[in-house]
Every structure is written in C-alpha cells, then in structure tokens.
Amino acid sequence: xxxxxxxxxxxxxxxxxxxxxxxxxxxxxxxxxxxxxxxxxxxxxxxxxxxxxxxxxxxxxxxxxxxxxxxxxxxxxxxxxxxxxxxxxxxxxxxxxxxxxxxxxxxxxxxxxxxxxxxxxxxxxxxxxxxxxxxxxxxxxxxxxxxxxxxxxxxxxxxxxxxxxxxxxxxxxxxxxxxxxxxxxxxxxxxxxxxxxxxxxxxxxxxxxxxxxxxxxxxxxxxxxxxxxxxxxxxxxxxxxxxxxxxxxxxxxxxxxxxxxxxxxxxxxxxxxxxxxxxxxxx
Numbered sequence: 001x002x003x004x005x006x007x008x009x010x011x012x013x014x015x016x017x018x019x020x021x022x023x024x025x026x027x028x029x030x031x032x033x034x035x036x037x038x039x040x041x042x043x044x045x046x047x048x049x050x051x052x053x054x055x056x057x058x059x060x061x062x063x064x065x066x067x068x069x070x071x072x073x074x075x076x077x078x079x080x081x082x083x084x085x086x087x088x089x090x091x092x093x094x095x096x097x098x099x100x101x102x103x104x105x106x107x108x109x110x111x112x113x114x115x116x117x118x119x120x121x122x123x124x125x126x127x128x129x130x131x132x133x134x135x136x137x138x139x140x141x142x143x144x145x146x147x148x149x150x151x152x153x154x155x156x157x158x159x160x161x162x163x164x165x166x167x168x169x170x171x172x173x174x175x176x177x178x179x180x181x182x183x184x185x186x187x188x189x190x191x192x193x194x195x196x197x198x199x200x201x202x203x204x205x206x207x208x209x210x211x212x213x214x215x216x217x218x219x220x221x222x223x224x225x226x227x228x229x230x231x232x233x234x235x236x237x238x239x240x241x242x243x244x245x246x247x248x249x250x251x252x253x254x255x256x257x258x259x260x261x262x263x264x265x266x267x268x269x270x271x272x273x274x275x276x277x278x279x280x281x282x283x
Contacts, residue, residue, distance in 0.1 A: 002214065002272070003214055003215065003216050003232060003233065003268075003271055003272060004037075004038065004208075004210045004214040004215070005037075005038045005039075005040065005061070005205075005208065005210060005214065005215045005216070006032065006037065006038070006039045006040070006215075006216045006217075006218070006264075006268065007039075007040055007041075007042045007064070007201060007215055007216070007217045007218070007227065007231070008029070008039065008040070008041050008042070008217075008218050008219075008260065009041070009042060009043060009217075009218060009219035009220060009221065009224050010041055010043035010044075010045055010050060011043070011044070011045070011127070011184065011220075011221075012219075012220035012221060012237060012239060012240070012255055013218050013219055013220050013224075013237055013255055013259070013260060014029070014041070014053070014255070014260055015255060016255050016256045017239070017255065017256055019126060019127070021053060022258055022261075024258040024261040025258055025260045025261045026053075026056070026057065027261070028258075028260060028261035028264040028265060029057050029260065029261075029264065030056075030057045030058065031264070032264050032268065032269070033057055033058055033059055034058065035272075037268075037272060038060075038061040038208075039057070039059055039061060040059065040061040040062060040063050040064060040204070041053075041054070041059075041063050041064065041065075042063075042064035042068070042197045042200065042201065042217070042219075042224075042227060043063075043064070043065055043067075044066065044067040044148075044183050044184075044189065044223065045065060045066075045127050045128070045129065046065055046066055046070075046107055046110070046112070046129055047063060047065045047066075047070065047072040047074075047077070047110075048110050048128070048129075049127050049128040049129050050063065050065070050128075051074075051077075052128075054074045055074075059074055060074060060075055061074070061208075062074070062080055062204055062207065062208075064197060064200045064201065064204060066107055066147045066148045066191070066195070067148060067183065067189060067191055067195060067196065067197060067223060068083075068191070068194075068195045068196040068197045068198075068199055068200035068201075069082060069083045069084070069107075069147035069148055069191050069192060069195035069200075070082050070083075070147055071200055071203060071204055071207075079109075080207065081200070081203055081204075081207075082145075082147060083147065083191070083192035083194050083195040084145045084146055084147050084192060085146045085147070085148075085149060085178060085190065085191065085192055086177070087142045087143075087144070089177050089178055089190075090106070090140075090144070090146045090149060091140055092171075093149050093178075093190055094139060094140060094149075096167055097151055100151070100163045100166070100167075102120075102151040102152065102153055102159075102160070102163060102188075103118040103120035103121070103151070103152040103153070104149065104150070104151055104152075105121070105124065105131055105149070105150050105152065106139060106144070106146045106148075106149050106150075107129075107146065107147050107148040107149070107150075108144055108145055108146050108147065109145065109147075111132055112124065112129050112130060112131050112132060113131070113132055113133075113134050113138075113139060114131045114132070114133055114134070114139075115133070115134075115136060115139065116133060117131060117133065118152070119154055119155075120152035120153060120154045120155075120186070121152070122154055123152050123154050123184070123186050123187055124150065124152070124187070147191065147192075147195070148189060148190070148191050148195075149189075149190040149191075150187055150188065150189055150190070151163055151187075151188040151190075152186060152187055152188075153186050154186050157185040157186035160182055160186055160187065160188045161182060161188075163188060164180060164182065164188050167180070168180065175193065176193060177193070178190045178191060178192065178193060179191050179192065179193050179195060179196055181222060181223055182222070183221065183222075183223050184221075189223075196223070196226060196227075197219075197223060197224065197226065197227040198212075198226040198227040198230045201215065201217075201227055201230070201231070202230075212230055212231055212232065213231075213232040214232055215231045215232050215233075216231060216232065216233045216234075216235065216268060216271075217231040217233070217234050217235065218234075218235045218236075218237070218252070218259075218260060218263060219234075219235075219236065219237070219240070219244055219248075220236065220237040220239055220240035220241065220244055220255065221240070221241055221244060222241050222243045222244065224236075224240075224244050224247075225241075225243040225244050225246070225247040226247070228244055228247040228248045229247035229248070233249055233250075233271075234247060234248035234249050234250075235248055235249070235250050235251070235252050235263050235267065236248035236250070236251050236252070237251070237252060237253075237254055237255055237259050238251055238252065238253055238254040238257075238259065239254035239255055239256070239259075250267070252267070
C-alpha cells in the first residue's frame with residue numbers, strides 16, 4: 001500500500017528538547033510538502049501556537065490540534081471538526097482543580113483562559129499559548145466551549161500524577177466523561193473521550209478520502225502511542241517514551257539530532273520514490 005500523508009507530532013518530534021525547530025528539520029519538511037506530499041501536525045497545542053510553522057512550511061493539509069479535539073483548515077483557519085468537554089464536566093474539573101490547589105487553564109477556541117496568573121503558566125506559555133484571565137463566573141459559563149482543560153504544576157511535576165489518580169478513583173464514569181493523560185511533565189490534560197490523535201486522524205482520513213494504513217506518523221509521547229500504532233507506518237523518536245517506542249514499527253534519531261529530517265530523507269522519500277520518477281501528470 002502506498003503512503004499518502006505524513007503526520008508529525010510537534011514537541012519532542014518536530015521541535016528539539018528546548019523547543020526549537022532546526023533548519024535541517026524545517027528544510028526537510030518543506031521539501032516533502034513541496035514534493036508535493038501532504039504533511040500535517042498532530043499536536044497537543046492549539047492551532048494558534050503552530051500557525052507560524054504551518055505558514056512557513058506552506059502546509060495546506062488540515063492540522064490536528066488540541067490533542068485531537070480540533071481539526072483546522074490552515075487556509076481558511078476554519079475548525080472543520082471540534083470536540084468539546086460537556087459543561088458539567090468542565091464545572092466539576094474546575095472544582096477539582098481548586099480543591100487540589102493546582103493551576104487550571106481552559107482552551108476555548110483561540111483563547112487560553114485561567115483564574116489568575118501563576119508561575120505554572122510557563123509550562124504552556126513557552127509553547128506560544130498565553131493565558132488570559134477571566135472572572136470565575138465566566139469560566140463556569142455553560143455556553144463556554146472548552147476543547148481542553150489542563151492542570152499545571154511546574155515545580156512538583158510528580159504531584160500531577162497523584163492528582164490524576166485521585167480524580168480517577170473518585171470519578172468512576174471517567175471513560176464517558178473525559179479522556180485524561182499526563183501529556184508533558186507537570187501537565188495533566190483533560191479532553192472529550194473522542195478527542196485523541198488517532199480518532200482525529202481517522203476523521204481526517206475520511207475527509208481526505210484515504211485510510212489510516214496510508215499514513216506515516218512520527219511521535220515521541222504517550223499521547224502518540226495510539227496514533228503510532230494505528231497508522232500504516234509509525235516512527236518513534238529515540239527520545240520517545242516507552243509506550244511510543246512499543247507502538248511504533250521503527251525508531252529514528254532523537255529530536256535534538258534532526259530525527260525528522262533523517263526519517264524524511266532516509267525512510268520516507270525512498271518509500272515514495274516511485275512518485276519521484278513518475279511523469280508529473282500521473283501523480
């Protein structure tokens with residue numbers, strides 16, 4: 001089966017450990033996109049936090065954002081598909097965040113919302129996601145669409161896992177209420193049960209008229225494991241988690257050593273080499 005789409009995680013895959021996109025990686029992605037071979041990000045970040053790279057690289061394929069809660073058309077910036085948490089779930093999680101004394105932020109469309117500024121905001125503001133303060137009553141508003149809710153703890157990152165375990169033990173119907181996972185050190189992510197990268201990829205494939213077996217995916221985190229295993233070819237970064245590596249078919253060099261560029265040049269282009277030599281009109 002031929003491959004028709006590349007999906008890239010952002011943090012720890014497209015970006016180095018210190019959140020940089022290296023010239024070699026950007027050049028390789030642009031070279032593939034200009035081939036033309038469709039490329040899309042699948043990231044926990046909101047679209048506004050990756051827009052600069054999408055535009056710089058000339059990507060026109062819909063992008064998977066907010067860990068699968070959103071599929072965004074980069075041309076019109078229209079949300080083609082969105083899964084929001086139920087208002088009663090948001091309310092209960094806001095209450096839990098206050099009880100657990102963790103910083104809580106809500107992702108709603110193009111905004112990141114919070115009760116008050118905190119040093120913990122650094123965990124997401126380093127990702128180009130700036131927190132805007134709203135009155136408490138507005139955060140609880142039933143008509144506020146929330147694609148993602150985060151608990152943050154910058155200094156005691158291990159406590160986030162304890163908070164997660166405590167919430168899961170007290171909330172037996174979690175599977176139908178939300179998906180919950182530690183997406184990065186110090187960040188606990190809550191989203192709609194159907195808002196995950198693999199489910200979003202399946203919906204994107206339907207829109208594009210392809211199947212997941214025709215997709216190559218590169219990622220590094222636990223939240224990439226399902227999509228790495230569900231794609232036609234999953235490539236895990238050498239810096240990836242144990243779950244990501246177990247789900248992938250192959251490993252590539254780490255993000256600090258241009259792993260994405262190496263994979264594009266040494267694995268992906270050879271796999272689609274028949275397209276490179278085909279007459280232009282036959283592509």
